[in-house]
Amino acid sequence: MYLLYGGPGNANLAPHAALQEAGLAEGTDYRFVKLDLKAGDNRKPDYLKLNPHGVVPALVIEQPGSSRVICESAAILMHIADLFPQAGLAPAPGSAERAAYYQWITYLTNTVQARFMNFYHADYFIDGEAGQAAVKAKADTALKEHFAYIDGKLSAAGPYLLGEAFSAADLYLFMLTRWGRNLSRPARDFPQVGKHFERVLARAAVRRTLAIEGIS
Ligand SMILES: N[C@@H](CCC(=O)N[C@@H](CS)C(=O)NCC(=O)O)C(=O)O
Known part of the structure; x- marks a missing residue:
């Protein structure tokens, strides 16, 4: 049994979608343990035992006689891709595509x-408000530059980050594009990033993930 701790749309979204892509069923094969970050569930002692940084996600892998915890969304995502190779979420180890996937x-x-x-x-x-506004403005500028870069890469060799092959990296980009909805230029306004988002959103596994997390 797998227990994925997270909040709706938080950094758990990409690993969660990977569990669904792998064909696992919520409630039977894994449980999505929904935390209320605004209420501070992620700072409670029981959760801090899983993720001492007090952030989501954390994945608990329960096996007879033992259980282990993995933190960091990217690590969890890649581990799920490796655990369920039949889902085709990661290129073969050692290949040029695998290097691009890691990158x-x-x-x-x-x-x-x-x-x-x-x-x-x-x-x-x-x-202070003024300093925070300045940090946010700098981050907004930097993020738009990053989405412009990603847009260019998808334009040169899409429709996915690895070209023709869908991978777990696309789930991660999907999650970040969604987070980018509040930028001064929303991430989805970058044409190729927007198309990528729609393509990933159309996947049945991704739709199930959003429904389970309670995202419309
Ligand atoms: N690098 C970590 C970042 C995790 C992270 O910061 N998660 C946010 C939600 S997206 C969180 O739990 N924030 C709660 C807080 O800062 O109190 C990962 O990808 O797992």
Whole structure:
């Protein structure tokens, strides 16, 4: 049994969609444990035992006699892709495509996602309204540059990040594009990023994921 802890649309969304892509059923094969971040569920002692940073997601893998926890959305996503190779979410290890897959997911998590933290949580980085507005404005500019870059890459060799082949990296981009709806130029306004979002949104597994998380 897998327990995925998260909140609606939070960094759990991409790993959650990967569980669905792998054909796992919520309630039977895994449980989505919904936390209320506004109420501080992620800072409660029981959750901190799973993810000491107090952020979502965390994936608990329960096996007879043992259980283990994995944190970090990108790590969870890639692990799910590896656990269920039949889902075709990751290229073969050692291939050029696998290298591109690592590159995309690493870039998306440690560069683009990090800028979203500045955008949505400027208060973590600086005190005072003026400073926070400045941090948010810088993050907005940086994120638009990143989506422009991604748009160019999808335009040159789409429709997915790896070209013709859909992969877990696309689930991660889908999640970040959704987060980008509040940018001064919403991420979906970048033409290829918008098309990519629609294409991934059309997947039955992704629609099921959104429904389970309670996102319209
Ligand atoms: N790098 C981490 C970031 C996780 C993260 O910051 N999650 C946010 C939600 S998207 C969170 O839990 N925030 C709660 C808080 O900051 O209190 C990951 O990708 O797993």
